[in-house]
Structures are given as structure tokens and as C-alpha cells.
Amino acid sequence: MPAPALRIRGLRKAFPKVVAVDGVDLEVARGEVFGLLGPNGAGKTTTLEIIEGLTSADAGSIEILGLTWEQQGQEIRSRIGVQLQSTSLFNKITPREALDLYGSYYPKRRGTQELLDLVQLEEKADAYHVTLSGGQQQRLALAMALVNDPELVFLDEPTTGLDPQARRSLWDVVRRMKGEGRTVVLTTHYMDEAEALCDRLAIMDHGKVIATGTPASLISELAIPSVVELTFEGAAPEPAAFAARLGQAVERRADLWEIPTPDPKTLLPRLLEAAEAAVVPFQQVHVRRATLEDVFLHRTGRSLRE
Amino acid sequence: MEWRLYARDRVAMFWTMAFPVLLLLGFGTIFRDGGGPKLSVVRVQSAVQSPHDAALDQALTDLQLKVQTLTKAEAEARWSRGETAAQVEPDGEGYRLRLNSYLMAQAGATAGLVNQAWLMAQARMSGAPEPQRIPVQVESPGHKRSTNYASFLLPGLLGLNLVSMGLFSVGMVNVSYREKGKFRRLAVTPLPKWIFLLGQVLHRLTITVVQAAILILVGRLVFGIQNQGSFSHLLLIMTLGTGCFMAFGFALSGFAETSEGYAAISNLVFFPLMLLSGVYFTLDAAPAWLQHTVALLPLAPFLRALRAVFNDGAGLAGHGLGLAIVAAWGFAAFLLAVRRFRWS
Structure with missing residues (x-):
């Protein structure tokens, strides 16, 4: 049996004024869409950034696809896809160039045209990044997270700030990721999004996981x-x-x-x-x-x- | 890729390319004829024009001083505006020299010439034979043909431009991109830091080479300044220098959290480098230990080699050690840059 997509034990991170992550345990199975739900400031993004290797933890262990950052950092980087909460690109880069460029950093890559099709950005493929709408920029960020054909994808608040229609079309892309057999870990503070997309959820508040389960089981436990x-x-x-x-x-x-x-x-x-x-x-x-x-x-x- | 993005930023491109050219055109035109700025003296008119006044004026002109004759009131006004470096006023039977303490270099040289002129004038009036003067010849230190001011300026501009590009623009851009989070997305890719930094340095290098080519071309077309040395030597020196100072910029950017902080740090490095490298004054009077230390800084050997090749047509012989110092600094700075570099 392969190792789980993600296993976290006792993760802790304190900033000077606040304990952002306070003893988080999580386990995500392969092929699952897993949601971290919680209000702003609950520690979702910090948790994700620690998993992605952007921030260091004070304590705790992380295993990603059975690998650890200390031992196999480069391999983890080449097998995960990441969408940051805000992806800041150069203003005058086009989606096609961005995908070509970021793809060139990986040993294994998906075709740029295929990715543009997947997120429905063919029409804007050669427009400058600044001229894209918020939804289009988010879809590009999603495509960039898939550029290396990753087994595990992290999405940090993929739909925050988007209008309902743009949110729906982003949900479709996430469902397609699952259809392709990828594991997806996403954060959100929209409960409808969590209910619509996630197989399993962890509800976070004040740096702690206060409940875990499928959306239906969490509700029926009430x-x-x-x-x-x-x-x-x-x-x-x-x-x-x-x-x-x-x-x-x-x-x-x-x-x-x-x-x-x-x-x-x-x-x-x-x-x-x-x-x-x-x-x-x-x-x-x-x-x-x-x-x-x-x-x-x-x-x-x-x-x-x- | 970077280069393409850069080309799209038309405003930035225009200024990086055009600014040194404008500087060259400006200074080159002002000092077009002759070697550098001409000395000038303000001559306050005597109440009554006497024969020795006429003799002095003649002698001043013979000595190639630029003489500006003003009334007492006009001269006083000009003096108080601080525009006058040296002023000759009638004083009893003779004259008096007034020198501006803020412009001592210019004023001192002028005073010497004025005194010489007065000796000449006195000799002429008394019918004595013309006093003999020691002949003066203007030459560039490389003993090649003496060139005009613009051709002296050009390699300096090339060098300075490159240093400021390395220390200020490159490092600043790096810090501000990091502040805006433009590098964070790269941090989650397997791209190693040193490849990213090397790419940045190479990108800047191509810009600098294009910039230098434009500057040299303009110098040649407008002022007829020829590169006296070989272009391959020039390219080698420019490449080493650019690499070195770019790496400096990147290394420093690793120490600053914000762009404001970077401005302070880069000035802290830039000014001592500039002042101690003999760009503005020589360090003959400085203590020996300081001179030895300064000899190890990269800016002076770089500028020396650049001038030697460009103005004097010298080869690289004799500059090997200097260029090795530049390369060593560049390499050390690059290693430091990789060590200190953070994505966010």
C-alpha cells in the first residue's frame, strides 16, 4: 500500500504575537479532495505554507507522498503543484509564456496548450497578465499548479474574491483534477465550496483542528x-x-x-x-x-x- | 525570457539606454574644444584705464584664460552669488586677487596663471625681454595621442553606469520584487537558487553590453571617439566588471528586508567604494595601510583597465592582477548572493 498523500503530526508554528498553528494532525489519502475550512486567521494558510516548504515549522513532522523535506526536498518540489493565495507574476507576461517558463523548471511537464484548454484560457493565451480578470488570473494560477503533472496539488483559497460564475468554473477545474486521479488539498472559508468540492474536511479555528470528517458526517454528528x-x-x-x-x-x-x-x-x-x-x-x-x-x-x- | 519582459517595459528601457548617452552628449558638447573645463577669471574694471591695465589684460588673454571684464558693482553681485572662482581687482598701484574658498582647485590654478600674466605684463612694460616659460604638454597617462574630454569621459561613463546599475538598479529591483512576492511562486518549484541568480546576472549582462555598444557608437558618430584598443579586450573587461558589480548588487539585496533598507545599504557600500577608489582624488597622502587595502577594491583596477584599453589602446598585460581582483570579488559576491538569497 502506498504512503498516504499527506501525513502531519503535531505541527506547530508560533509567530511573535500569535500561535498560528497549534498542534495540527492531518492525514490525506491519495485521490482525495481534502478541505481545510475555517475563518480568516484560523491558521489554514500557515499550515499550507509549512507543508509546501515555504515556512519552517517550530515542531511536528510532515510526510508528503511518503517523502520528507529534510531528505527529499527537490523530489517533493517536482511532484507537488502549488497555487499560492496570491500569485504575483510579472505584469507583462502572457499565460502561454508563464506556463512555458514555469514548466521549464520541472523535469516532467504537461503541454502548455493542454493546460490552457483545461482552464479555458485559450482566448487569453497571449494577453498580458495585467489585462486578465481576477478569475482568469486565478485559472492561470491553477494551470501553473498543474504544469509539472503533480500527484498532489495545494490550492490556497482558490476562489476568494471571485464572482459566482468564476467560482463555478474554478470548481469544475478542481473536479477535473480529481477525475485525473490527483490528490487535492485546498483551503477555503466558504462552507458551500467545502460542501460542493471536498471528500473530507478539517475545520480549523485558532490554529487547531476542531473537527474532521466528510461534510455529511460532520453535519449529521450535530x-x-x-x-x-x-x-x-x-x-x-x-x-x-x-x-x-x-x-x-x-x-x-x-x-x-x-x-x-x-x-x-x-x-x-x-x-x-x-x-x-x-x-x-x-x-x-x-x-x-x-x-x-x-x-x-x-x-x-x-x-x-x- | 527576462529580456523579453524587459523589452516590453519601454520606459525603463528608454532611460537605461538613453541616460548615459544623454550624459555623454551633454558633457561632450560643453567641453568639446580642448582638454576639460577652461579656467576663467573675473576682472574688475579700474576707474581709469591705465597702461598696465591694458598690458595685464593682454597677458591674461595670451595665457588662454577666459577673462570676464565687469564693473565693480557687477563683479560684487556675481561674487556674492558664489559664481566667481577668482577675481582680479585694482588695489592702489597694483592688484589684488580674491579667491573663492569653495572652489579652491580652480581658483588656485587661476591665481597661478594670473600671477604669471602680471609678471609677463610688467616685463613687457619695462621693455625687458619676454620671460621664458616652461613649455607645457597635455598628454594622457598612457602616452598615446592626447584625446579630448569626451573621450576621457566615455570609459568613465561606461564604468560608472555599470557600477550603479549593479548596485542600485539590480539590487533594488531584486528587493522590491521580493517584497511584492514575485519570487514566492518560484520557491515551490525545483529551480535552484544559483541558476535563477546566474540567469539574472546573464540577463543584465546582455543589457549592459547593448548599452555599452550604443554609447560607443554615439561617441564615435558624434565626437569621433575611437576605441583605441581591441574590442575583444573591451568586451572581456566589461563582462568581468558587470558580472562583479551585478553579483555585488544581488549579494547586498540579500541583506535588506525592504527597498528603503536597500537604498541605505547600497549607499553605504557605493560611496566608500567610489571615494576610496581614486575616482575623485588620489590617495597619495593617505596612510600606507589604507592604500594597501584600497588596492584590493575592485572598482579602481576595473576603471584603470577600461581606460587603458579604450583610451590608450593598451593590451591586457599589466592588468592581469587587477582583473583577477575584480573576478575574485565577483565570484565571492556571487557565492554570498546565493547563500543570502531568499525567495520571500
């Missing part, structure tokens, strides 16, 4: 698989009094109340009755399945986007 939402026009009122009357926890988000429940069927009639009695000026009622957002909220008491 005792409260459903959430009832009352939406208001404008800001939601203070729910404390209403929560007491209902005998149930009510959380206030910007313009809505969230009431987590294992059993929405019996809650709903009680809820509507109580709301009418208390003259709560809500607009709509929604019942939805719990999401990774709720998992995060439940584990940390904070929202992902805070």
Missing part, C-alpha cells in the same frame, strides 16, 4: 440537523424575551433569528403561536437543513464570517 429561521424587514429585534417564552435557544443574526432544533415538525406550531402572542413582526419562516456553517457555529460559538 444533534440539531435542522434550523428554523424567522426573517425580518430590517434588523432583527432582541430575542431574549421570546426565547424564554418559547423555552428554546434563539440566536440573532443581522436580519433574522435562528432556532436550531432536532424536530422542526413539533417546533413550528408552537413557534408560530408564540410569535403571534408576542406580536413578533417577522416576515417569513424558513426551515432548512443544518450546514457546515452551523457545525462551525456549534463548535466555536462563532460564525465563519465573523
Whole structure:
């Protein structure tokens, strides 16, 4: 049996003011799309940069494709593909040149035309990098991560700052990577992205992994698989009094109340009755399945986007 | 690749190529006739023009001084603006010389000539035979034909341009690219640092050679300056020098975190190098240990070899040690650059 794509034990990294990575253990199997989900500052990027060899760790061990940085650094570099959080290229380089150039650094390389097709950049192949849109630049960065036909690909927030359409087309590329049998490790702070793309996830907060599993198992492990939402026009009122009357926890988000429940069927009639009695000026009622957002909220008491 | 990107940056290209040419054109035109800047003296008019005034003026002109005759008020105004180096004023029966302490080199030489002129004028007035003067001949140190100022300037410009390119532009660009994270993406590839740095040095080398070719061509077409030595020697010296100072730039860039920091560090290296290498003054009066140390710096042997070949048509014989010093510095700096280089 081949070594796992990635195995990390006790990884730790402290910066002068903050412990960015605080004892992280991870194991990623070959062929898997693995997500690191967490809010900004959770330590996702630092973890990734340590794995990629860009930053040194204070403690812990890393094995990549069964190799270690100390022993086989050059071999690791030639077998992994990396997309950095921001790929800063020379302004006046074209995608075709960038792929040719970066390809020339590797012993094994994929054809430039093939990569351009893969990320749908044929039309912009000879345009200067500065003239590309954010989505196109990200797709180029993705193609560059594949230039050496890597077994393991690291993507750091591949869709941050992109519009929904650009995100979808990037997701397609990630799915194609998986289809080609590559292992993908990505970071994101979008739960929908994690749910849509990842086979398995690690949720990170304050430098620690607080939960690991498939998106479905993480959600079903929650005792409260459903959430009832009352939406208001404008800001939601203070729910404390209403929560007491209902005998149930009510959380206030910007313009809505969230009431987590294992059993929405019996809650709903009680809820509507109580709301009418208390003259709560809500607009709509929604019942939805719990999401990774709720998992995060439940584990940390904070929202992902805070 | 780098070269192609560079060519696209039209503004940067224009200035690197055009600036030394403009300098050469500017200085070359100002000092076109004769050897270097001409000495000038301000002559304050006497209230009444006497015979010895006329004799002095004649003698000053004979000695090739540029004489500017002004009234007392005009001369005073010019003096207080600090533009006058030396000024002859009537004082009783004779004259008085006023020298500007800020421009002593020029003023001192002028004073000597003025005194000589006055001796000549006195002799002429008394009907004595013309005093004999020791004949002066202007020559370049290589004993070849004496050339004009522009041809003296040209190798200096080549050399200086290359040093400043190495120390300032190359290192600065390197630091600022690192600051902007342009190298981070390279760090995750198997590309070794030394190949990357060597590529950068070679890239800059081609630019410098093109730049030098343009400068030499302009010098030849506009001022008729010929390269007196062989072009292959010139190329060898330029290549060594460029390599050396580029490596310097890269090595220094490894010590600076930010571009501001780099500016300080490079000046710290550049000015002592410049001042101690005999570019501006000779170090004959300096203590022996300092002279020995300075002899080991790379700038002076480089400029000497460049001038010897370009202006005097000398071969490389006698410059072997100097060029070896340049090469050794370059190699050491390159090793240091590779050691200190960080991708981010």
C-alpha cells in the first residue's frame, strides 16, 4: 500500500504575537479532495505554507507522498503543484509564456496548450497578465499548479474574491483534477465550496483542528440537523424575551433569528403561536437543513464570517 | 525570457539606454574644444584705464584664460552669488586677487596663471625681454595621442553606469520584487537558487553590453571617439566588471528586508567604494595601510583597465592582477548572493 498523500503530526508554528498553528494532525489519502475550512486567521494558510516548504515549522513532522523535506526536498518540489493565495507574476507576461517558463523548471511537464484548454484560457493565451480578470488570473494560477503533472496539488483559497460564475468554473477545474486521479488539498472559508468540492474536511479555528470528517458526517454528528429561521424587514429585534417564552435557544443574526432544533415538525406550531402572542413582526419562516456553517457555529460559538 | 519582459517595459528601457548617452552628449558638447573645463577669471574694471591695465589684460588673454571684464558693482553681485572662482581687482598701484574658498582647485590654478600674466605684463612694460616659460604638454597617462574630454569621459561613463546599475538598479529591483512576492511562486518549484541568480546576472549582462555598444557608437558618430584598443579586450573587461558589480548588487539585496533598507545599504557600500577608489582624488597622502587595502577594491583596477584599453589602446598585460581582483570579488559576491538569497 502506498504512503498516504499527506501525513502531519503535531505541527506547530508560533509567530511573535500569535500561535498560528497549534498542534495540527492531518492525514490525506491519495485521490482525495481534502478541505481545510475555517475563518480568516484560523491558521489554514500557515499550515499550507509549512507543508509546501515555504515556512519552517517550530515542531511536528510532515510526510508528503511518503517523502520528507529534510531528505527529499527537490523530489517533493517536482511532484507537488502549488497555487499560492496570491500569485504575483510579472505584469507583462502572457499565460502561454508563464506556463512555458514555469514548466521549464520541472523535469516532467504537461503541454502548455493542454493546460490552457483545461482552464479555458485559450482566448487569453497571449494577453498580458495585467489585462486578465481576477478569475482568469486565478485559472492561470491553477494551470501553473498543474504544469509539472503533480500527484498532489495545494490550492490556497482558490476562489476568494471571485464572482459566482468564476467560482463555478474554478470548481469544475478542481473536479477535473480529481477525475485525473490527483490528490487535492485546498483551503477555503466558504462552507458551500467545502460542501460542493471536498471528500473530507478539517475545520480549523485558532490554529487547531476542531473537527474532521466528510461534510455529511460532520453535519449529521450535530444533534440539531435542522434550523428554523424567522426573517425580518430590517434588523432583527432582541430575542431574549421570546426565547424564554418559547423555552428554546434563539440566536440573532443581522436580519433574522435562528432556532436550531432536532424536530422542526413539533417546533413550528408552537413557534408560530408564540410569535403571534408576542406580536413578533417577522416576515417569513424558513426551515432548512443544518450546514457546515452551523457545525462551525456549534463548535466555536462563532460564525465563519465573523 | 527576462529580456523579453524587459523589452516590453519601454520606459525603463528608454532611460537605461538613453541616460548615459544623454550624459555623454551633454558633457561632450560643453567641453568639446580642448582638454576639460577652461579656467576663467573675473576682472574688475579700474576707474581709469591705465597702461598696465591694458598690458595685464593682454597677458591674461595670451595665457588662454577666459577673462570676464565687469564693473565693480557687477563683479560684487556675481561674487556674492558664489559664481566667481577668482577675481582680479585694482588695489592702489597694483592688484589684488580674491579667491573663492569653495572652489579652491580652480581658483588656485587661476591665481597661478594670473600671477604669471602680471609678471609677463610688467616685463613687457619695462621693455625687458619676454620671460621664458616652461613649455607645457597635455598628454594622457598612457602616452598615446592626447584625446579630448569626451573621450576621457566615455570609459568613465561606461564604468560608472555599470557600477550603479549593479548596485542600485539590480539590487533594488531584486528587493522590491521580493517584497511584492514575485519570487514566492518560484520557491515551490525545483529551480535552484544559483541558476535563477546566474540567469539574472546573464540577463543584465546582455543589457549592459547593448548599452555599452550604443554609447560607443554615439561617441564615435558624434565626437569621433575611437576605441583605441581591441574590442575583444573591451568586451572581456566589461563582462568581468558587470558580472562583479551585478553579483555585488544581488549579494547586498540579500541583506535588506525592504527597498528603503536597500537604498541605505547600497549607499553605504557605493560611496566608500567610489571615494576610496581614486575616482575623485588620489590617495597619495593617505596612510600606507589604507592604500594597501584600497588596492584590493575592485572598482579602481576595473576603471584603470577600461581606460587603458579604450583610451590608450593598451593590451591586457599589466592588468592581469587587477582583473583577477575584480573576478575574485565577483565570484565571492556571487557565492554570498546565493547563500543570502531568499525567495520571500
